[in-house]
Amino acid sequence: MHHDNGIWVGTEDLMRDEAFAQSSQSEFSVENIDQTDGKWTASRRDFLKLMGFGLGAATIAASCEIPVKKAIPYVTKPDEIVPGVANYFASSFVDGGDYCAILVKTREGRPIKIEGNTLSNVTMGGTSARAQASVLSLYDTRRIQNAGKVKEGQVEKMEWAAIDREVKAKLAEGGNVRIITNTLISPTAMKALGEFRTKYPNTTVVSYDPVSASALLEANEKCFGHRAFPHYKFDEASVICSFGADFLGTWGNPVKNATLYAKGRKVAGKKGAKMSRHYQVEGYMSLTGSNADNRIQIRPSEMGAAIASLYGELSGNGGGPKLNDKAAGAIKKMAKDLQAARGKSIVVSGSNNVAEQILVNRINDLLGNLNNTVDFGAQYFGRSGDERQVGKLIEEMNGGQVSMVIVWGANPSWDLPNSAAFNTAFAKVGTRVSLNTNMDETTLLCTHAAPAHHYLESWGDALPQVGQLSLIQPTIAPLFATRQAEHSLLVWADSAALKADSEQPYYEYVKENWQNNLGAGQSKYLTKDAFWEMSLHDGVYAIPVQPITAVFDTTVSVDVNAVSKPSSSEVEVSFYETVNIGGGQYAHNPWLQEMPDPVTRTVWGNYLSIPLEWDGVNNIDGWKGLVDGDEVEVEVNGQKFTCAVVRNFGQAAGTVSIALGGGRTAGGCGVGYGVNVNPCLKQDNGLTQYYAADVVVKPTGGKDKDFACVQHHHTMGVKAMGKEEGKVINADEKTLGYKGFQGSLTDRSIIFQTNIKDLQKLENKLEAFHHEAEHLNSQTLYPDNVEYFGTGLKWGMYVDLNSCIGCGACQVACVSENNVPVVGKKEVARHHEMTWLRIDRYFYGDLENPKVVYQPMMCQHCDNAPCENVCPVNATNHSMEGLNQMAYNRCIGTRYCANNCPYKVRRFNWLDYTTADLWPSNEERVFHVEGEDKPYYADNLVRMVLNPDVTVRTRGVIEKCSFCVQRIQEGKLTAKREGRAIMDNDVRTACQTACPTGAIVFGDLNNPNSEVSQANKAAGALAYKVLEEINVRPGVQYSAKIHNANEELFS
């Protein structure tokens, strides 16, 4: 049974690396066991002491009684709170221009989980990894807890009244005031700003984005008169072409884009369905590029030439810089596809060069996309910063013209390309007030700190898209003595509209603005109060929008010669924003740091992606012979930095790339991880360019000893050359041998993929595979599926590999829902990462320009589970509803189950990551992440994020995906109490609700009308079980990856 689908995971796998065969057979890395963590003394008495078995503890352990813990019940219970029942509040996740409409799950008055708000027309119920992780930053121990003067990195406490007096006195002097912020999308905050500027007319607002989209905004203003993103209807496009725009990961609103994009990709089970075709032209592999059907690799400096080339093909006006022949030929063919789909295509670009963006606008115009798939009637405001203003500001500050700067949620002292220049100028300003929540790089340089609330403690609103209003409401009383930024501005402006004496002044202000301005003339509700309450309940309110017909201004100069010029240097570098860290704003969130980057699968830091070199025959080597983790010194634009490398199949020869956001120096847990590349960014015509030529990369000979890339952890089906066998074997099963043994098949059925035109062939192949597997699996010791599981509920999951874009929202949602510990970089390097759900990234296709498929892998809840039989204490067993259960309190930590699991989804608590142990004496050797003084969940503040429905595991127990059993039990109870059959909406797992594209479907397989049963049925033969041939009978089905590549593109 051979499935040579040509899938590979990384170089070692592809090259059948012998050393790798050795290392990957040991599932738990034994390389770096440091003896410094504990003193492993030999004597038995010491051992017992270490294990905490003093006489007293042993006696208690022998009985079933446990130490008494005291709990204090409510004397007078608040009306809304029923202990044990969650309350959901609609709110909005807003961070600069990032936006997601959410529901916040609160328990006993504190938020613990973020869900998507399906009532939103913008994000439509999806979330992003950033939104999911945002609940943790509320409980950040490094938040500034009160207002005051900033002295030597600390805030010298002042009462708010006192700091208000000081600030107002300074403002009254009448000098120039500058407010620095990222994109602001709140109408009420703008109103507050307006009042401030009326009172202090010498105020200007400088708004910039950590990763700038200024060129696009300028181009749109020039061409169409609208300084905003248009609404891109990815669901209506049959051809999508992106010139370096990471629209599924970080560009525009990725949640909205992903939801719409996926609609054009779901073809499993829809006979004759049409699928969109996605071309990506880029200089490094972005998340979006990895999902594309065709990637046209260029050097980053050739982006302008590439756009000019497409423009030339479509308009007949050639010219502009010359593009390399291979890419030019491909673009020519792509142009044909675009022309065949007039009015039904989308061309976008992430370029920060105005001429290039004007060309893209003209291209969309020529293709008839304007006012069809590119719609200015529903403009998107998520990026509205103008980075040219920052340059002006620095000049003013240097000239001593600014007497006060208020920093509101921005970090210009670190995330600008010219932060050093900014800081020098900044020091010349007399009063510098920071409204930021943490003592970050900018706040350190300020004179006063007036910390704002976290968004989960705030009132506010957002207008991310024309006509789509949404509200922010607090889900917990402010934890510290902070105050809303808008409230501070209104106080300093002596605002008459602010009812300073009321309990929540800014709440009144927002309500008044909504009832009398934003909602004036609304006819949906009878009274103003009903309007306010219902909008607050829904979280969103849609105002009907006038359609806009945008017209391309023909007087605008469309100049192919004004685009960026290709360089002929040997090496070029791309700088990009990642899904989890952004431009650095999210670096202090441990959940996001520990979430592996979807493409490179690295954690806790940024690494230089280097290309691979294939000799055309047998050998693939990293560039310059480098392997993952080797250190290099990089020199670019006069700046030098040292970092580790990671080999990346998506990186074209002559190019390297590195993410922004590493190397933070203050404010939270991200300090010390990664390297700051912001100083390497150059500005062209005042706009930051996210690439550079003339890069020199020198191996230093060193290694990052803690380099952590999780793609080679927990592998299944990785091939290697067996030294003894003399042929290719499965590296995970070296010990089992391969002679016809059912369990050691060398070609494993993990990923199936096809081009859509060969769909029938794949269906036939999968049917044949399924038949053969059934034949192999017909012998079993276990009771028949139908007899045992056929009555009542049977939980199962369906994962659509075509919809999964690898964004990682599900991964962070699972961590958030299930109290999964954060272990830190060093532990991840030792293969000890704890994430229950991992998103495996597989390459397939052309070695030099591969395609990528993402596969979310969680516990498959096998009916014939290899893990259940081998537990010596029966800690893991199977329920009659199909769940593989894990009883943490029975587990003694033999790890036999994890050894047996073919999917490698079981995680062991090697160290005390959570201090959850009942016996304090066991906590002597508490695990410390480097740089922290206790585990992340050990602090009482951070513990507030824990989900009370899920056990917090101690050291020494195995844990794994439980299909969110706490949600299953809750859903069943709801149905039981209402006396009705259970339905799909009762039980939705965390990963399912987080996903913006609907890739994960969960439900009752015994109910033929449930969503999961329908999905399985519709997909037919395309729905397969991973490793079906080994007879474990998983409860999760995946649907094969179908792509729509233009096979002729490079011929």
Next chain:
Amino acid sequence: MDIVYQYSTLGMGWCINCHRETEVKFKDNDYYKQYERYHNELKAGTREKVTVEDIGGLECQKCHY
């Protein structure tokens, strides 16, 4: 005033024993419609009652999650 004492052990065994014996309101609640085999057995007379144990109440993760 009367003496107050703990009547039930409140240990796991106490919970389990009751689950083994107590009958579930099987016929009255639409939630249980899905347990077709039990419904058939009850009708056929081969089964007397449905206890919590029969619908999986003794499984570990029903309580320990």
